[in-house]
Amino acid sequence: MPTVEEDIQFLIQIVKKDMEIKEKKKLLDAIPPRIKAIDREIKKMDESMSETKRIIEKLDAEKRHIELELKTHHAELEKKKEEQRLVKDNKVYRAIVTEMEFINKKVDQAEERMLAILDEGEVRRDEIRILTEKMSGERGVLVAEKDRLEREAGATDDSLKILEDEKLRILPHISEDIRRQYARIRTAKGDSGVANLMGDICQGCYSRVPPQRAVEVRRNEQIMNCEVCGRILVHYEIS
Ligand SMILES: [Zn+2]
Known part of the structure; x- marks a missing residue:
């Protein structure tokens, strides 16, 4: 059973693929x-x-x-x-x-x-x-x-x-409940169930995430969703 941190790392790989697919x-x-x-x-x-x-x-x-x-x-x-x-x-x-x-x-x-x-x-x-x-x-x-x-x-x-x-x-590789959550949002949104947080902007819906939540998201330690679009928020640097 993967840890939440591991799940989040897999979700980061997934959202990268989703963005490329898009x-x-x-x-x-x-x-x-x-x-x-x-x-x-x-x-x-x-x-x-x-x-x-x-x-x-x-x-x-x-x-x-x-x-x-x-x-x-x-x-x-x-x-x-x-x-x-x-x-x-x-x-x-x-x-x-x-x-x-x-x-x-x-x-x-x-x-x-x-x-x-x-x-x-x-x-x-x-x-x-x-x-x-x-x-x-x-x-x-x-x-x-x-x-x-x-x-x-x-x-x-x-x-x-x-x-x-x-x-x-x-x-x-992702925990089943998170994978299901991902799939549900993915189906609803059409592109991905996960979004990168750049600065404090959700890259799924481009809305601003409150500063304290943004700080927490950037730690990639817990599953947090965008309050506007519902996508799971993760953070990674765009290379
Ligand atoms: Zn959003």
């Missing part, structure tokens, strides 16, 4: 949102790249369509010219002229649209070039950062398991 958990909790933010960034880049590619494909398809249209119009014009050459009737001749004017108007419109398509195509291809440059740099950095965070999460998780394991090996 820190590791905080680290671990911060990682997934960072990974999510990186994923969003990468997705945004990939999306604007595929969106621009999609626009270029659409422009190219329209360009091919207009080229065909122009070819058809030119063939029609050739045909009309031939008809014009052979026609004897004035009225029919004028009708052909009107038809040719109509076709020429369509040719003008198609050529105008073609110029606009070529212009926009050039702008979009510039965009692709800039995006490609950006992605080869920034995207690589983001992917590397994500890898690093995933490795960090893995390593933190491993050290968390080790800490939990070390704590489990200390616990059985």
